[in-house]
Amino acid sequence: MGVIFSRSLFVKQAILTLVLAIVLSLISSAVQVAEGIRSQKKQIDQDFDELLAVVEQPLAGALFRLDQSFAQQQIDSLLLSPSIAKVEVQDETGKLFVAASTSLHVFSVSQSLADYFLSDVQNYERQLHMDAPVFIAGSLSVTPEKRYILDNIFSKHLSTLIYNLFKDILLATLISLVFYFLVTHPLKRLTESLSTLERKKKLTLPKSFYRHHRSDELGHLHSTFSQLLNKLNMALHDLERSDKHTRAMIEHAADGILLLDENRKIILANTAIEKMLKIKCAEIKECTLEELYAPSSWTFFSDVLDTFPLNSPLTIETKFQRHGVEFPVEIRLAKYVIQDKQETLLLIRDISERKAAEAHIHRLAYYDAVTGLPNRQYLTDKLNEVWEHEQYKESYSAVVFMDLDRFKTINDSLGHNVGDELLCCVAAQLAHLQEDNIIFSRLGGDEFAFLLRGLGEDKEHVEKMVCAFSESVLYACQQVKRAGRHEVHVTASLGASIFDNTCGSAEIIFKQADTALYRAKESGRNTFALYKTAMQAVSDRRLEMEKALHHATEFKLFELYYQPQINDKEGVIGAEALIRWKDKDKGFISPAEFIPIAEEIGLIVDIGHWVLNEALSQVAAWLKSGEWDLSWRMSINVSPIQFQQANFLPMLQNQLEKHDVPACCVDLEITENMLLSDLSSCLEKMNAIKALGAHLSIDDFGTGYSSLKYLKLLPVDRLKIDQSFVRDLLTDKSDEAIVRAVIAMAKVLGMSVIAEGVETLEHYNRLREIDCFYYQGYYFGHPVPAKEFIDLFVHDSSTLKSTL
Template structure:
């Protein structure tokens, strides 16, 4: 490489530096330098990468992997709650682990709550309808595959609606809880108990029986035990509640059985039990299907009976020992468009169970007072002093009952005839204090009260002495045996003596023979009601008889 250097003198203002470089030499130098720098940088980069990798692996990667494995294990076995956290240092990763743990526990709790809501009744902790049907379908398939037999029990608490309406929903809920506990305590291992809603409970006895006879025997014994356990009084707060249960039973599998068919059979048997007096159990048979269909048709027809004018008031005279009509009991009939005249024995229980009884009895109250006012304007005998109207416990205990009666009294002012409401003994047991409060409120408005079917329920002298009563009615079950010189006569003597001490009037129901009338008269009874004097009459026919002022004594 040649170099030319010009050195300026001190007198020159400018200078020049002229370099002539060898191209080959320069290129070679640059290349050598570049290679040196590249190798140095590569080694530095690799070394730094290794250091960073080691730091990342031991400081971050391994803890994160452990956390990931821990999270994966959380869902593998929900029964093992003690899953130990792999990282608990107080740094960002530790906070992450704690957050994951909290989220998982919330998720697990939510899943459990969802499962509980989906498969369990929140009030009683029993299985709900969904779980029961799943278990029933499993047992149905198992029974079919192994030629075994199972059973289903469908039950409810008799007159639960009355208890719930009169004592309040808190007492009703506590009664349901107690009922559920009693059920679980008397069932064999493997049985599934479910609450379908309200007071409806269903029990599944698994398909462990070799034949229908052994299954029927077992389920019958369990039903008896359930009836016995439930009948024991329940103390809830200051209320001592007596209740019974009705049970429907069915065996499975039958030909081409489904879960819905099994439940329908048991439900049908339940309503047969209720129709035959409650507090018992019945097995399903084919004839019950017709009964269930008939009941459903009655329930549907009742919804329109009032609006269509199909309900009618009938009256049965109440007479003195001289045969003079002093009053009457109001009776309800349903003139069905296809079935003709239907007795209340056939539809009142349907009205109670379907929640229609209050509307029907409100109509009876209003229509009775309207008729009495109309008859009073046309002229009534002076001896005719009262009419009695039956009131169901569930209606009587409703919060608006007093205002309903007051409204009817205001619309149809009746001056010369007393209105008497007939209540049952069971109502007094269910809510004694509320019954007294309601009775006193209505008594202040001129309403009188009688106990219907006295002697057949649970009432005691303490109840009778505190109630604002006017009349006791001797039940026909005590009157009918008089012709046969039965042991019922002392009961009549006790009722008459008790009524006398309490200052109450007595009416004997179901008087049909001269012998009955004679004995009742000898025991001091002065008022009677029954076919011996008159059958129930349509209100128009009754008023005609009333106007005649006839002595109602057979000759």
């Protein structure tokens, strides 16, 4: 439209501009051709000099060696350049060595024209010099091909002439059309861009538009639409980024994602659901949701899809299927409307591992790892359920505690693996006693329990049922059991508590059953006891004893008494350190009462350590004051539990060094039962004690089980005949026979014998008659504190003699 409007002015301007451009172009080209020829001649000389320099040394060498073949190759290589017409090589005498010329070529210029324009271009000659050795080998003569050179000059400048002419014509055309491009074309471009704005993703305009029309109407129009365009582009960019971001989140989500349309057709599926179902996304989209779902759960889930409201997310656990195998999933459902279309989003998480972990945790929390039986927590929960279900019923139930007798001895002697197998064997043997109303569980260690639910309303009848059940348990436990390669005979002790819905808590029931179990153990084991109210007082006293014993151990409320040991010459040979505990409320408490409890609750090691430290400290003080003879022995009782401690030997050595007491003054008294646990370990430790220089005695000899079998192996210095044999020595021939046998055996084995419990002169005389020469008992002196021991039996030896 702009060209038509300015037809006359545009044509005039165009013709004039075109003529001036052609004239100026021709003049400029003529000047460039003349100058080009002059500069080309200089370039020709330079090119030929460089070319001759290349072949100078090779040709000189060829002349020197008279190698015509190589020289011919070199000049033939020069003729490869079309600017050379002929090449000759003379030797140093001027005789032609080799020569070559080009074949005939067709050129666009004649030879005469070439000679005219290039009259000053002559043949190029150069002497051929050898550098090593220095020698003039000959000369080289090159005749240039002037026609080729002139042809190149014309060709080059002809293209320049045509290029300049075309450029100037083009410039004239551009100048003629400047008005068109300044006004008409920008306006047309802007109009076209605006007209196609709706179907273009990006609107582009020439950068010069605003520069040339900054202040006019086109400039203002351009600015307005540029702002609109920028806003539109930003909106489109944000929308595209949001779309890509959403797709990336969907594809990289850890949970499977399914999007359903209002007809429940799958319109979107991500990579996670593909991996979960092991089906390609394309195949998933072709499936119906029902095909992916577990048939057993589809009806419920279908109802949920139909009924749950818009914009109210819902989380449910259900099941999908993978190649026909069902697996649990957790689904987060969301239903919403976009652009009048309803969609349902399913966020699906495979919870197979979580369910397996929950099941594993549940088993760890409620089942025993060794036997697979329910544990204490499970039993407690079931007991609480009994109270909830039978809260308004007058019905009795019972809890029966079972403890394997001497299980620790079996476990320590045969190993924990055998002990575990024994527990599993017991659990298997007793499993057949379980019924619908009976729960069999393991509480820990060798403790088991039964919960008998809903036994009836007649308490007397219920007691008979519990007793009969306990008898069947005792019988089953007495059967021979095979644990590993061992046949094990084991018995059990049982305690039961019968309760109704009026009982307070599970802990009370457990405590009552435990009290009954403790009473059964006190009654000789392998028996059953039913909880009675009177038992609680005994249990409370024991608990009170345990608390007091903890307090006494912590604050060192014990005291050591010393009882003299005498020889047949009426002389003191040592003393036994005996622990005494005087409670502020109960007075003196017998060691026979509190030592077993200390062993059971784990305080015996601390008490034994205190006894050893206190006794050695006293011996050190007496040695320093000269009141203790180096030949005397301080007898110190060592508990089997303390002796089996790994640090017992280092502790003993440290105590001896700490108090600077010679080891020969110490006599450690151990019991026969200690040898049952681990003879090899005990033997090694006993040898180490002997290596220190200390003495070893077996206390209460004759009351154990296997000491006679291993006695010959043990590094024992002395046997202490138990007072139970000495007490009836005068009236019971069997006891006298045992004492005689011990004395005879000790003589053969090179051991000494000391009799405990010597209380009368008759005992003393009878023991001397049967060759027992060392004694200890009330006849010679009662255990007394340290100061009284020195005053009575060291400073005032007449006390001992008067007693005798």
